[in-house]
Amino acid sequence: LKSDDTPVQSGQNLRSPICCIMGHVDAGKTKLLDCIRGTNVQEGEAGEITQQIGATYFPAQNIRERTRELKADAKLNVPGLLVIDTPGHESFTNLRSRGSGLCDIAILVVDIMHGLEPQTIESLNLLKMRNTEFIVARNKVDRLYGWKTCKNAPITKAMKQQSKDVQFEFNTRLTQVVTQFKEQGLNTELYYKNKEMGETFSIVPTSAISGEGIPDMLLLLVQWTQKTMIKRLTFSNEMQCTVLEVKVIEGYGTTIDVVLVNGVLHEGDQIVVCGLQVGSNCDLNQSIVNTASDEGAPSQVTWLLLELALHEIDIVESLKTIAQLVIGTYLHHKEIKAAQGIKITAQGLEHAIAGTSLYVVGPHDDLEDIKEATMEDMKSVMSRIDKSGEGVYVQASTLGSLEALLEFLKPSAVNIPVSGISIGPVHKKDVIKASVMLEKKKEYGTILAFDVKITQEARELADELGVKIFIADIIYHLFDQFKAYIDNLKKEKKKEAAEEAVFPCVLKIMPNCVFNKKDPIVLGVDVLEGTAKIGTPICVPQREFIEIGRIASIENNHKPVDSAKKGQKVAIKIIGSNSDERQKMFGRHFEMEDELEDLSVEEKRLLFKMKKLFKIF
Ligand code: GDP
Numbered sequence: 001l002k003s004d005d006t007p008v009q010s011g012q013n014l015r016s017p018i019c020c021i022m023g024h025v026d027a028g029k030t031k032l033l034d035c036i037r038g039t040n041v042q043e044g045e046a047g048e049i050t051q052q053i054g055a056t057y058f059p060a061q062n063i064r065e066r067t068r069e070l071k072a073d074a075k076l077n078v079p080g081l082l083v084i085d086t087p088g089h090e091s092f093t094n095l096r097s098r099g100s101g102l103c104d105i106a107i108l109v110v111d112i113m114h115g116l117e118p119q120t121i122e123s124l125n126l127l128k129m130r131n132t133e134f135i136v137a138r139n140k141v142d143r144l145y146g147w148k149t150c151k152n153a154p155i156t157k158a159m160k161q162q163s164k165d166v167q168f169e170f171n172t173r174l175t176q177v178v179t180q181f182k183e184q185g186l187n188t189e190l191y192y193k194n195k196e197m198g199e200t201f202s203i204v205p206t207s208a209i210s211g212e213g214i215p216d217m218l219l220l221l222v223q224w225t226q227k228t229m230i231k232r233l234t235f236s237n238e239m240q241c242t243v244l245e246v247k248v249i250e251g252y253g254t255t256i257d258v259v260l261v262n263g264v265l266h267e268g269d270q271i272v273v274c275g276l277q278v279g280s281n282c283d284l285n286q287s288i289v290n291t292a293s294d295e296g297a298p299s300q301v302t303w304l305l306l307e308l309a310l311h312e313i314d315i316v317e318s319l320k321t322i323a324q325l326v327i328g329t330y331l332h333h334k335e336i337k338a339a340q341g342i343k344i345t346a347q348g349l350e351h352a353i354a355g356t357s358l359y360v361v362g363p364h365d366d367l368e369d370i371k372e373a374t375m376e377d378m379k380s381v382m383s384r385i386d387k388s389g390e391g392v393y394v395q396a397s398t399l400g401s402l403e404a405l406l407e408f409l410k411p412s413a414v415n416i417p418v419s420g421i422s423i424g425p426v427h428k429k430d431v432i433k434a435s436v437m438l439e440k441k442k443e444y445g446t447i448l449a450f451d452v453k454i455t456q457e458a459r460e461l462a463d464e465l466g467v468k469i470f471i472a473d474i475i476y477h478l479f480d481q482f483k484a485y486i487d488n489l490k491k492e493k494k495k496e497a498a499e500e501a502v503f504p505c506v507l508k509i510m511p512n513c514v515f516n517k518k519d520p521i522v523l524g525v526d527v528l529e530g531t532a533k534i535g536t537p538i539c540v541p542q543r544e545f546i547e548i549g550r551i552a553s554i555e556n557n558h559k560p561v562d563s564a565k566k567g568q569k570v571a572i573k574i575i576g577s578n579s580d581e582r583q584k585m586f587g588r589h590f591e592m593e594d595e596l597e598d599l600s601v602e603e604k605r606l607l608f609k610m611k612k613l614f615k616i617f
Contacts, residue, residue, distance in 0.1 A: 013235045014077050015262060016057070016339040017225035018102060020084040022127070023109030024117035025473070028139040031208035032109060033083065036218065054244040054257040055341030056083045058218070067219040070154050077226045078233060081218070082339045084244075084259070102242050102259060102400075104232060105225050106134040107217070112173055112205070113143055116180040119474055124184055126404060133228070135202045135220055136188060138177065142207040144169050152211035155204065156192060174203070191220055198228065235338065239263030241358040243273055244341070244398070246349065246424070254349045258358055260338040267334050270361040271344070274374040275351035276423060353378070353423050355399025381406060381421055390441055391417030392482070393434035395426055396450040405450045408475050416482065419444065426454040426469065428461050435465045443486050446470065448478045503563075505530035507538070507596040510569060514592075518585040520552060521574040525596065533563040536598050538574055540590040548584040548596075549574040 021029045037056050059080040084103065106127055110120055127134050141158075142149065146166045150158040159167065174190065181188040181201070191202035204220060206213035225233060240262035249255050256273070336342055344358075356377040359370045377399060384406045385391075394409070396402035402423055409416045420433050426449050438445035446468045454469060462469050470481040506529040513524025525532070532551060539547045552575040554561050556568060564570040576584075584590070 014079065014226065014230070014233045015235045016078055016080040016082045017104040017221070017229065017233055018055075018082045018084065018259065018261065018339055019105050019107060019221055020103040021107045021109060022123035022134075023107075023137075024111065024114070024119035024123075027109040027111045027114075027117070027120070028137075028208045029109050032107070032137060032139060032206065032214075033085065035208045035211055036083070036214055054085050055259060056085055057081075057340065058083065060222075063218050063222055066152075067215045069157070070215050070219055076222055078222060081222055082259070082341065085341070101130040101132045102261065103132055104229055105221060106132050107137050107221070108134050109137045109139050110177060112138050112140045112177075115173075115177050116184070118476075121184065122474055122476065124186070129404075129407065133224070135191070135204055135217070135224070136177075136181075137213075137217055138174070138203050138205045139208055141170070141205045141212055142210050144173075149210045150212055152214060155206075155213040155216050158212040159205075170205070174205075177203070191216065197224065236262045237264065239265070239358075239360050240338070241265065241360075243352055243354050243356055243358055245354050246352045249343075252343075252345045254352075255343050255345045256349050256352050256358070257341065257343050260336060260340050260342055262338045263360075264335055264337045265342065265344075265360070267332075271346060272359045272361060272367070272370050272374050273349070273352045274356040274378055276353055353399055354397065355402070355423070384410065384418055385421065386417040386419055388417065389419055390437065390444055391419035392444050392446045392448055393420040393422070393430065393437070394418050394448045394450070395422045395424075395430060395452055397424065397452050399423060401451050405448070405475055405478070408479065409448075414479050416448075416479070417444070425452050426458045428455070428457050431458050431461045431465065431467050431469075434462075434467045438466060443489055446482065446485070448482060450475060450478060503531045503533050503536060503598065505532045505536065505566075505598045507532060507572075509592055509594065509596065511592070513571070514586050515571065517587055521548065521584075521586055522571060523574070523586070524569065524571050527564050527566050527568050527570070528595070529566055530598065531563050531565050532570070532572065532598075538596050538598065540594045541597050542594050546584060546589055548589065549576045 021033060023029050033056065036058070057080055060076040060078065063076060063081060106123075108120065108123055108127070110116065116124075126132075141147065141155075144162075144166050146163055148158075148161045148163075148166075150161050159170070162170070178188050187196075187200040188203050189196075189200045191204050194200050194202045202220060202224075204213055204217045206217055208214075239260075241258050241260045243256050243258050245257045247255055247257065357374065359374055361367055361370055381399065381402055392409075394402065394405055396405050402421060406418065406421075408414060409418060419437060422430050422433075426447060430447060434447045435445055445466065447462070447470070449469055449471045451473055452471075454471065459469070461467075468485060470478050470485070472478040472481065505527060507525040508528050510524040510526055514522075515524070516522035532554060534551055534554060536551045537547060538549060538551060552573045554564055554573075555571040556564060561570070564572075590596075
């Protein structure tokens with residue numbers, strides 16, 4: 001670590017705040033990150049920015065330089081700012097570290113031309129749920145008609161350069177978005193007019209293309225966090241570390257990308273992370289949680305890696321041949337202090353779960369206690385599995401996103417029961433687990449997959465077995481898809497039932513109209529009540545409801561028809577309902593005087609029996 005990472009001026013030992021970027025697709029999250037990261041590297045200023053694994057680290061010195069024009073002469077007490085690299089994904093934003101949100105603050109990006117969009121609202125709900133502080137980046141100001149570019153300028157300076165028309169449009173759009181936030185129950189205000197920070201959320205107008213407002217955004221993030229979160233940001237030696245991603249990297253095998261929130265990690269540390277065992281005994285409802293290392297013993301950190309900044313790669317390339325220190329673009333470290341994004345290589349990380357905590361076993365620690373602590377993270381999600389064993393199968397990229405999805409599905413929200421969970425891409429094994437439900441309840445033979453990939457094999461198997469897989473990047477889109485599917489199933493069932501439905505009718509056999517006594521019975525009948533239809537099962541109520549068969553065809557005046565209404569006199573052909581049984585015969589099983597009726601046999605038999613019973617008593 002570099003010396004300026006330790007904030008000597010303040011006397012306070014603060015760690016860097018951790019920030020994530022959220023917002024609707026295309027709002028400019030990636031571009032914004034590129035902008036705050038890229039400009040400096042290209043221009044060679046304070047080239048200390050290191051693109052970490054899963055996060056970008058901006059040292060205080062860099063922030064000072066970039067905010068110089070704001071004349072804040074930023075009194076920075078924090079060593080820098082760590083921005084989570086994968087913007088937009090709830091998977092990262094919703095991560096926790098020992099109970100509290102992993103991110104100290106979020107940037108909610110809103111496209112100035114669009115205002116609040118569905119994913120913005122979803123992000124907002126997540127922020128509310130986690131109680132996470134955030135600022136709003138009102139991005140793409142350069143798209144206001146007639147905007148004059150003021151590259152990387154503070155926003156007030158840039159606004160002064162704009163025409164009255166641009167300023168007018170800017171204000172109109174600002175009012176619109178403030179109203180929209182109000183509709184979501186939040187007060188917002190331009191950051192430099194905001195007198196009630198903490199109660200009113202700050203809006204920073206930005207352009208990720210030309211950089212206006214970026215200095216303001218950086219300064220606001222740092223000043224706001226160090227002012228209001230001193231306790232939270234005070235560096236502690238107690239390790240706090242969260243797994244972001246589990247990745248196979250050539251030359252390293254399975255690695256985990258982590259965010260070290262507090263504490264110091266060393267090469268050779270004994271680590272324990274939570275893993276999902278996928279053994280054959282893994283029952284759908286009891287995903288077994290264990291330590292990542294197969295034997296249940298802690299793994300040993302082989303290497304601690306930091307990703308190299310672009311400008312460092314050339315130098316390292318030449319070093320590579322001299323000492324085998326580097327593979328790819330990672331630099332090995334003996335120890336790394338929080339807050340940082342780090343790649344760890346160790347044995348037995350294959351089943352590690354993204355989103356759970358990583359623990360280090362100290363010399364005086366009890367391994368069993370630590371193992372229990374690693375499993376704590378999974379307990380909350382495991383408890384959401386429906387006791388009845390019936391429900392859909394849900395899958396998400398990290399524990400954080402899985403929690404968000406489960407929260408959405410819970411009984412007090414949309415109420416979709418869950419029978420199984422998994423984290424990571426959808427594999428064949430997941431489809432097999434989900435398919436168990438097909439027999440119990442067809443609609444639950446479904447996988448709701450949030451922000452994950454589906455392997456080709458899994459997709460093929462799902463098609464074969466009839467397991468439905470719904471995928472989405474927005475949680476409530478999953479719900480919409482599932483609901484549409486259920487509604488469709490219901491409609492189909494109704495249709496089937498309609499085809500099965502019996503229309504009640506009472507028929508009277510007309511004198512001299514027994515055209516055929518059996519195989520098939522053909523009779524002339526008078527429809528006394530209701531409607532006789534093709535398919536209607538017919539019985540003789542006077543004779544204990546003997547079923548004589550179903551109407552196979554109807555003729556009215558020698559013309560075939562589908563049905564005959566009350567008052568019509570028609571010829572009907574009756575065939576046996578059950579081909580195994582011998583058909584009932586006119587003259588033996590029923591007579592001229594008998595009335596014929598439609599049949600919902602079981603019910604009528606029951607009724608008949610009850611009538612008899614009543615007579616006895
Ligand atoms: P994300 O989906 O939120 O990560 O959005 P991107 O960063 O990929 O941006 C979406 C599109 O908007 C891209 O074409 C960007 O070039 C463009 N864009 C992003 N920020 C700005 C901005 O500030 N101004 C303008 N004019 N375009 C932008």
